[in-house]
Amino acid sequence: MxxxxxxxxxxxxxxxxxxxxxxxxxxxxxxxxxxxLKTKEIAAKYKPDNIVTMQFFQKQNAVVCxxxxxxxxxxxxxxxxxxxEVYSLEDGDKIEPFxxxxxxxxxxxxxxxLEGVIDGILARRTSVSTNVYEVVKSAQSRITDxxxxxxxxxxxxxxxxxxxxxxxxxxGSKAQATHAMHEWWGKKGIGTMxxxxxxxxxxxxxxxxxxxxxxxxxxxxxxxxxYNNNAIEDSLKVARExxxxxxxxxxxxxxxxxxxxxxxxxxxxxxxxxxxxxxxxLFALRKAxxxxxxxxxxxxxxxGFDAERIARYEELGAPVDMYGIGSSLLKIHIGFTGDNxxxxxxxxxxxxxxxxxxxxxQKVKLGVHxxx
Numbered sequence: 001m002x003x004x005x006x007x008x009x010x011x012x013x014x015x016x017x018x019x020x021x022x023x024x025x026x027x028x029x030x031x032x033x034x035x036x037l038k039t040k041e042i043a044a045k046y047k048p049d050n051i052v053t054m055q056f057f058q059k060q061n062a063v064v065c066x067x068x069x070x071x072x073x074x075x076x077x078x079x080x081x082x083x084x085e086v087y088s089l090e091d092g093d094k095i096e097p098f099x100x101x102x103x104x105x106x107x108x109x110x111x112x113x114l115e116g117v118i119d120g121i122l123a124r125r126t127s128v129s130t131n132v133y134e135v136v137k138s139a140q141s142r143i144t145d146x147x148x149x150x151x152x153x154x155x156x157x158x159x160x161x162x163x164x165x166x167x168x169x170x171x172g173s174k175a176q177a178t179h180a181m182h183e184w185w186g187k188k189g190i191g192t193m194x195x196x197x198x199x200x201x202x203x204x205x206x207x208x209x210x211x212x213x214x215x216x217x218x219x220x221x222x223x224x225x226x227y228n229n230n231a232i233e234d235s236l237k238v239a240r241e242x243x244x245x246x247x248x249x250x251x252x253x254x255x256x257x258x259x260x261x262x263x264x265x266x267x268x269x270x271x272x273x274x275x276x277x278x279x280x281x282l283f284a285l286r287k288a289x290x291x292x293x294x295x296x297x298x299x300x301x302x303x304g305f306d307a308e309r310i311a312r313y314e315e316l317g318a319p320v321d322m323y324g325i326g327s328s329l330l331k332i333h334i335g336f337t338g339d340n341x342x343x344x345x346x347x348x349x350x351x352x353x354x355x356x357x358x359x360x361x362q363k364v365k366l367g368v369h370x371x372x
Contacts, residue, residue: 019184020072021162027077029113036113044109053342054115055355056102056122058334063133064101065091065170066125069163070118075366079110082367089360092129092170100358101336108340115338122336124160125167131329132171134307138314139323147322149190150176151302155327168329192222192250203227205234206241213245220247222300229253230260231281232288239294248298250324251277251285255304277301279318286319300324 023030029037043050067088075081085105095101101122104111132150139146150168153161158180165181176182178189193212201208209223221242225234235249253259255276261284262274272280282299289297301313302324310323341355342348349355 020069022073022076026073026114026117031117032113033116036115040109040113043107043112048107048109050108051105051344052108052112052340053103053105053355054112054338054340055100056118056336056338057098057100057356058095058122058126058336059097060130060334061097062095062126062130062334063171064089064093064095064122064126065129065167066122067091067102069121069125070102071364071366073114073117073121074104074111077114078106078366080106081111082365084111084366086364086366087358087361088364089358090362091125093360098356100356100361103361105342112340119336119338123334124332125163125170126336127332127334128164128167128329129171130334131307131331132168132173135305135310135323135325135329136172138307138311146320147175148173149300149302149322149324150181150329151324151326152330153178153181153326155330164330192219193224195224195227195252198224198227206237209238209242209246213242221245222248222250222298224252225249226251226253226259226277228260229257232259232261232285235285235297236288236292239289239292239297244296246294246297248300248321249285249289250300250302251281252303252324253277253281277303279313279316282313282318282320298322302326304328 025031068091071086071088074084074086078084083106087103089095089101093101102118132148136148139148150165150173152164152168156164161178161180162183165176165178166184168176168181169185175190177191182188193208197212198205198208201211205223205225205227209221212219213221223235223238223246225231225238228234231249231251231253238249239246253276257276258274259281261281262269268280272278274280282301285299289295298321299319300322301320305323305325306328313320339349339353341353347354
C-alpha cells in the first residue's frame, strides 16, 4: 500500500497505512453492506457524472474521534481520492447533536460504498473518546489532572486495542494498560502487578512486592492490596516494609465481597453498601496510612467504575488519587449516519434530511504526498 499524507490547513498530518493497518479487502467491498456495492455498480453504469455530497453526523454531545482514520481510509480506498472535495473536523473536537463532522463530495461510485465503514469507525472511536472524556471530567472535580488508567484489554477483542487506546488518549487518558493501546500515539503501556503475581507467592503480598521491586527497580512500586480481602492491613504491611519506596496501593475489591475491615468494625455498618471498593473503605485506608506516617502513599481505585460512580466519589471527597477503568469505557453508544444531501449542487435527500452548514469543518486535500 502507498503511504498516506494529508494536508490540513497548511499542516502535514502524516496518517499512514502503517498506522491504521487497513485490511486490503476494504477496497474489495468485503466490509461494505452489499446494497452499497450494488449502488456503486449502478451509479457507474447509469449516472457516472452525478456529483453527490455525503455528510456524517450523530445525535449526542460528544468528543469526535476517528476523523484521521476516515481520511486515511478515503485516501487509500476511494477511487481518485485527489478529486474528492472533503471537509472534516479534527479528532478531539467537541460536537453537538446533528453537527456534521465530515462532508465528502464527488461521484458516488468513487467513495459511496465506504459509507458504512466510515460510520462504524466514527461510532466506535467517538464512543470511546466520549466515555473517557466523561470519566476524566468526573475525576477532575476536586484535583486537576487526576489520572485515569484505561484498563480495557480484557473487555474486548485484542485487535481493538490500538484504536481504542488512541480514542481513549483523545478523550483524556494518558495512561493505558498495554503497549498496543499506545501504538498510534507513541507511548508504552504501564502497569504493576496482577492478582496472579500475589498468588504465585501464596498470598504473601510483601514477598510479591519484593520480587517486583527487585525485578523492576526502575518502576514505581504500586501494591495490589485486595488479594486477601484485607486491604487496610495488607496496605500497612507493605508500607511498613518498603517505606518511601511504596508509591501507592490499588484496591480492586469485587463488588460481591465485603472487606475484612468491616468485620472488625461492625459499628460502622448499616447506612451504606459495604461491598467492593466503597468510600468508607477508602476513608479508613487513608486514615490508617496517614496515622502511621505514610501520607505519600497514593490510593488507586479500580473495579466497576464509570463516570457516574466517580462523580459520586468525588462529591463525597473520597481519597482516590487515580482511577483504573475498563469495560465502561468501551460501551458503543454513539451511532453515526452518512446521508447524501445534495445532487449536482442542489438539495436532494430523503425527507427530513438537509445539508447542514458547519463553519468549523476544515478543507482536507487528499493525495498530497511528501517524503518524511
